[in-house]
Amino acid sequence: MYYIKDAEYLRTDEHEGKPCAVLRVYPGAVGDPELYVYVSRSTEGPGYEIIRMVRSEAALEIDWFDNNLHQAFSELEEEQFGDRGWPEPAVQRQQFLENLLSKEELISKLEELPSE
Secondary structure: OOOEEEEEEEEEEEEOOEEEEEEEEEEOOOOOOEEEEEEEEOOOOOOEEEEEEEEEOOOOOOOOOOOOOOOOEEEOOHHHOOOOOOOOHHHHHHHHHHHHOOOHHHHHHHOOOOOO
16 A cells, blocks of 8 residues: 655646646655656546556666666556555555545646646
8 A cells, every 4th residue: 555645736737638737746655656646637527537657766866867777767557556465456546546635735736627
C-alpha cells in the first residue's frame, strides 16, 4: 500500500490529447518513490481518473545532467501500482485515488480542468 504524506498541484498539462492536472505526490513510507500523477476528468461519468503515473527516483547529486547511473524517472503502469500486499491491487489503486482526492486544494484545481 502506498501512503500519501502530501500532494501538491504542479500544473495543467495534456496527455495524449486529454487535459489533465499534474500532481506531485510525496510518500508517507520510507523507501517509496515520489510520484507524478496525471489526473483528468473521468470518461465514465462524474469524477476523476488517473491517466498516467511517473515514478521519480531522482537524486539531486547525480541527476542535474544526463547520466547512465540509474533511471531517474520511469513510467509506472497501473498494473504495477499496488501489486503486492493487502488489500487487492485494484482496491489499493482505488484507495490511492480516493486519498489523493480528499485534499480540497487539489479538487479546486481539478475543477478548473477544461472538459473535452
